Amino acid sequence: MTWVCAIIAALLLVLAVHPFLIYPLTLRLFPRRPLAPLSRDGTYRPTLAICMSAYNEARSIRRRMERLVEAAEVYGNATIHVYADGPQDGTIEILREFADRIDLIVSYERKGKTFGMNQLVARSTSDLLMFTDANVLHDPQVIAPLVAPFADPDVGCVSARLIYSNADDSPAAATGAAYWRAEESIKAIESGTVGLIGVDGAMFALRRDLHRAPPPHLIDDLYLSLMVLAQNKRVVNAPDALVYERSATAADEELVRKRRIACQAINVHRTLWPQLRRLPWPALYGYISHRMLKWMTPFLLAGAMLFALPVAIALLGAEAVVLLAGGVVLALAAGHALHIGPAQRIVTAILSLAGVAMGVIDSVAGGKTYAVWAPAESVRD
Template sequence: MIGVYAIATALFLVLAVHPFVIYPWTLRFFPRRPSAPASRIGTDRPALAICMSAYNEARSIRRRMELLIEAADAYGPATIHVYADGPRDGTIEILREFGDRIDLVVSEERKGKTYGMNLLVTRSAAELLMFTDANVLHDVDVIAPLVAPFADPAVGCVSARLVYSNPDDSPAAATGAAYWRKEEAIKAVESETVGLIGVDGAMFVLRRELHRAPPPHLIDDLYLSLVVLAQGKRLLSSPDALVYERSATEAEEELVRKRRIACQAINVHRALWPQLRRLPWPAFYGYASHRMLKWMTPFLLLGAAVSALPLAVALFGLEIVLGVACAGTVALVAGQALRFGPAQRVVAALLSLLGVALGVVDSVWGGKTYAVWQPAESVRD
């Protein structure tokens, strides 16, 4: 039986680390297809419709709009469409200051980001659609490198690379930033090999002809990008298009955020599974490794712990195992209370994993959607 427990523990651990270690390592064996440089865009630029949804963003929306207008003007043939999802903090009044430059749609009640983005898409006929979040910052020349790869007709969607700008604010922010650096590193290799497998909503561009309006209860960024993938087009990550946003500074906020994101992601995967299961094998390998298996990480680690427990008891004895477990728990609790950095980072990572697990449960057994949500306050500072 000891051998069975050892094999089970090893199997669970291998599956848990596969999306973050084994998968990116195996990508080196796939043919590399570098993305197009920004210089290929030329002067004849395709029309672009920039779509953004905003909730209570009064603290940052003026600067966001100034940056977005500067970027649109630098690109050229771009229109800006903004949906205000029932904000109550003065966001609408600030947005109306830019009424001569943007197409503003105001909802008096909250209907959700996806509803708003679907509405904005219908308000232009541009060849390319750009989706972006209301809390990101970027340089003025961010759009050109996102559009350049569309010179290749096989490319259907291009994503900016997201950087968390406040890793020094707290251990929770440092943990979130470190995780996202790893994610972006994987995406960079993925983009040049099997193709990017889905995008986040910070900023991305896709061909209008590939747009399929997602149901309002599903998150639009992952849905739209996976639909493009299911239509046989490549997704790329642009190394020259960087956007910046803040990570949550409190571990409890990150738990709530990860719970929502995991639930939304699993809902999209379940809705699109009939299409995604027919992907060509390189793309399906990337999808299963990077987009499905990683949401199982908390359960796989729990399985490894449960399998390792009888193994540890057999090797070291029950008293020692219980003593180590109790000492570790006390050390974490004390470290968190004393604001000891390493302990706080461990707690932040554990709460993040708990949030993912709760989100999966919300989707599969709870039927939740998170069509509307309250963003973390520390993200908006």
């Protein structure tokens, strides 16, 4: 039985690390899929509708709108559409300062980001749709490199490259930034082989004729990009289209954020699985590896620890295992309380995994949607 438990624990651990270590290595075995020649001189500029939803963003929305207007003017063939989702902090009044440059929809009750984005898409007529968040910043030249890959007719969706700008603010921010750097590294390989398996909502664009309005209770970025895959079009990244965002600076904020994101992701996966299971096998492999297994990581790790427990007891004895486990817990708790960086980063990672597990349970057992939410306050600073 000890050997059986050891083998099961090892298999569960392999599955847990597969999305982060094994999957990117196996992607190098797939043939590269270069894009068709792009319009590198910047003349490829189809019409573009920029869509953004805003909640309580009064602290940063003026600067955000100034950057967005500047980017649209540099691109030259873009309209800006903004949905105000029931803000109560003066966001609406600030947005109205840009009334001569934007198409503004104001809702005095919260209906959710996806509901608002669907309204904005319906009011626009452009060839391409660009979606972006209200808490990101970027250079004025960001749109042209984001649009360039659409010169390849097989490309249906393009994602910008997100960088967390406040890694030095706290151990929690450093942990979040390190995780996202690893994600972007995987996406860079993924983009040129099996294609991106979903995008981040910070900034991405897709062809209007591939847009399928998501149900209001589902998160739009993952739904829209997976629907592009389901229509047999490529999803790629634009490494030169850089956007910057703040990561949560407190571990408890990161737990709440991971819980919401995991729940929203699982809701999308459950809804789209009938279409996604018919993907070509390379994309299906990427989907299972990078999306489905990733959200199972906390359960796989917990299972590996559970099956490793009798092995450790057989090797060390029950008393030694209890003392060792208790010592680790006390050391982490003390290190976190004393603001020791390595301990704080480990605790943040554990809380993030706990948040993912809670989000999966919220979706499967609780039926939650998180159609509306309040972003972490530290992200808005």
